[in-house]
Amino acid sequence: MRVPKTAELVASHIRNQIIRGELRGDDALPPESELMAQFGVSRPTLREGFRILESEGLIVVRRGARGGARVRVPDHAVAARFAGLVLQYRGATLADVFQARTILEAPAARMLAASKHRADIARRLQAFVDEHAEDLQNTSRAPAFHRLVVELTGNQTLILITGMLEDIAEAAAVSWERQNPPSLREAQRAHKGHQRLVELVRAGATDKAEAFWRAHLDEVGSVLMKVHGGSPTKVVDVLV
Secondary structure (H helix, E strand, O other), X not given: OOOOOHHHHHHHHHHHHHHOOOOOOOOEOOOHHHHHHHHOOXXXXXXXXXXXXXXXXXEEEEOOOOOEEEEOOOOHHHHHHHHHHHHHHOOOEXXXXXXXXXXXXXXXXXXXXXXXXXXXXXXXXXXXXXXOOOOOOXXXXXXXXXXXXXXXXXXXXXXXHHHHHHHHHHHHHHHHHHHOOOOHHHHHHHHHXXXXXXHHXXXXXXXXXXXXXXXXXXXXXXXXXXXXXXXXXXXXXXXX
């Protein structure tokens, strides 16, 4: 049985404080001398613990007289980076990612339509659609709407997992749009799709909302794959 190194124990203690909310985003950690006394460790050991936390994206260390370690709140972007590396190593294709996104995200539309708070949810979705009605060719608009659909479910596990997939899908969209800038007609079609989902959620049409969003996601995936001529493009090709 492996015994953790002292630096790992230091990192674990600080990590738990961050996860429990005892340390919040942008909080400064105590000075090194104070932490060394608290943990009974040397400066090299403490800094090794800092490097572990930095690699996990949980702190950022600034050097110099006004430097020090500050807390970073963990978010899906950290998990997405590691998941992206694993998917690249395994040779996962964009088709894999799009299929997984559809499997996970389509039921989110049903969850929204079935929610007792669907009127409020529909208002928030409608506000997003209205806000971007005059900015249809903004390439960040569609991914942001997809994220909002999942966020409004309130399911933190679903939000995290789909957020990772959405980051990869967005990278693929950026790659595609460099070669094929979306036409106004395409942008209008996507906008109408978003509006239709709002209407189905507002009406509480659970079956129709899920079926429609599944078809929409399948169509988006197909469009993004066309630029590659149907070839099995790998995740690594859009993340490097």
